[in-house]
Amino acid sequence: MTGALQAVILALVLSGLVPPASAQEIRHDILDFSDLQGWEADDHAAALEVFLNTCADLDDPDWTALCALAGQRPDARAFFELFFRPVVINDGKPALFTGYFEPELNGALRPNPRYRYPVYRQPPEAKRSNPWLTRRQILGTDVMRERGLEIAWVDDPVELFFLQIQGSGRIRLPDGRVIRVGYGGANGHEYRSIGVELVRRGVYDVHQVSAEVIKNWVRRNPVEGHELLMHNPSYVFFRRIDQVPAERGPLGAMNRSVTTGRTVAVDPAFVPLGAPVWIEKAGANPMHRLMIAQDTGSAIKGAQRADIFFGTGDAAGRAAGKLRDPGRMVVLMPIQRAYAMLTEQEP
Template sequence: MNTASSSATSASRSIHVIAMLSSVAALCAFVGSCGTVRGPAPPVGSRSAAPATEPPSVVFQAVPFSALPGWSNDTPAAALPSFAASCRALIGRGESAAIWRPACAAASAVAAHDDAGARAFFEAQFTPYRVTTADGIDVGRVTGYYEPRLKGSRARDDRYRYPLYAPPDDLLTVELGEIFPALQSERVRGRLDGKRVLPYWSRAEIEAGQARLSGRELVWIDDPVEAFFVHIQGSARVDLADRSSVRIGYADQNGHPYRSIGRVLIERGELTLEQASMQGIKAWATQHPAKLPSLLDENPSYVFFREIAADSDQGIDGPIGALGVPLAAGRAVAVDARFLPLGAPLFL
């Protein structure tokens, strides 16, 4: 079972999916309202896309727990720490709090490593729903995560020259709905220039030193490509020279749209679609170091980070997912919040 999601770069495989939902949570899955989180802001001056009005392209069919292959032999107690970690966020999320509070309270009463107790908990609190497409296809692609492990330093030197920054003090967020109710949920990122709000600096401008980022360095990395991919993946663990390590995760973004450098290389004819993987891009960078800075600047988006502590309550030491809680290894998959609430247990 998997109970959280994240934005990290992922690996995937085809698999059958069973979602465990309460009757109210099942409704939330259909309307797409109970599991949504706010992502990076759109660029300055952009308008958020209107929510889709088409019916969901997935179908939920209630099934008994006996229909779950291997359920009686599974180890559901291993999923409870992830669910408990999710509960801290779920019961504090406005309209979803009442939905999740009974299950979260019941989960806290299950003893650690008690598979029978955990199985009884899930069977009492949830109804399984088989997830299929509108055409009845019950095999899909499930996405999981990996966390890169990099070498770094707290101080810059000849080896460690590529910084990962905390959010700058002059990065401005404007919640437009607070000014114009018709623009509820819309926001922009920018910076002040006198009394004007301008777009925040792009990646190229930041790399050229135009942003005031001195002193905001969290760590320095020894590879510009690895540092760039942390911006895409959103998190990493960095091993420091003193043999300690630090986990960093997404904190904010400059408001500019993301542009794929893999797509740029394809458009230039330097890589084929099949070659434009992370490994292919890294190989290209090794072969063309002089071209690398200008290629990276093709993506104007720039991410800022924060340090992340381990979840001492649940013993989970993983990157932060879209729900804002740490992800446990082997217990997290990505979900589309239009169809499945974040935090809903899945049986794969």
């Protein structure tokens, strides 16, 4: 899932400026591997290992055959060059790269004066009703209380808000143990960016907004900050994820652990989950790397929209929060499928 910065950029730079993808011509252009900047220098073997984490879940015959071959651990670069073709998918929107991470919060399994903000499971009625109650109604009434829906309690409501934006994270308990939580459902209301709202109010310019800036403003202005959080009616529920070892990444949209620096979240309307994607990110710290599309996000919309997983904890969060760069994303598709995509766009 994505952070506040992604939603700010998406809403202010992309939203409303370009018609929906369905109303446009979607272009598919096949490239040569020689067209991929920095391709030769990448660690293709590392990308192959990440590809193997999820390719077994792809049930199309093209992908199944390639996954079986990848499992024989061939020369990685030759494998990708022989059996895939690079495809640029373009829906008319500019490319945008952002970053996401797995936050770590301080919490406890029982409430006390420090740990008093609950991390909730989804109640059954929220599953049956879409949309259900808003954030304000959930937090401002007794509807969730004394029902055994609490997974844990944390010490910071602002960090909890951003945990909901990311969609997964870790909670460090007082005895040093760590539990992991993942996305467990939502209340069905559309996400509204509080970063966009701060820009609309004139508090910040768009280039000033980041997750840390927003957090600091909310903490400096507790009354107004509380109301700002209520501006977003969307509310995310969680589930405990005990089957994932602490040393592995959180579960992505394919229900497999994501990998720092090799997993990217994409819009599955354009990019098939599990596909290799070549990233050419511009900006202050250019990145040319083969990644695997293993995740999605509510703010990740568009053929050239991508969110790079930076890892777990505060350092990863700071790095992810600074990222908002242009560039190009190229999807590696099985050969027959790549040429079929090219044929489909012809009149």
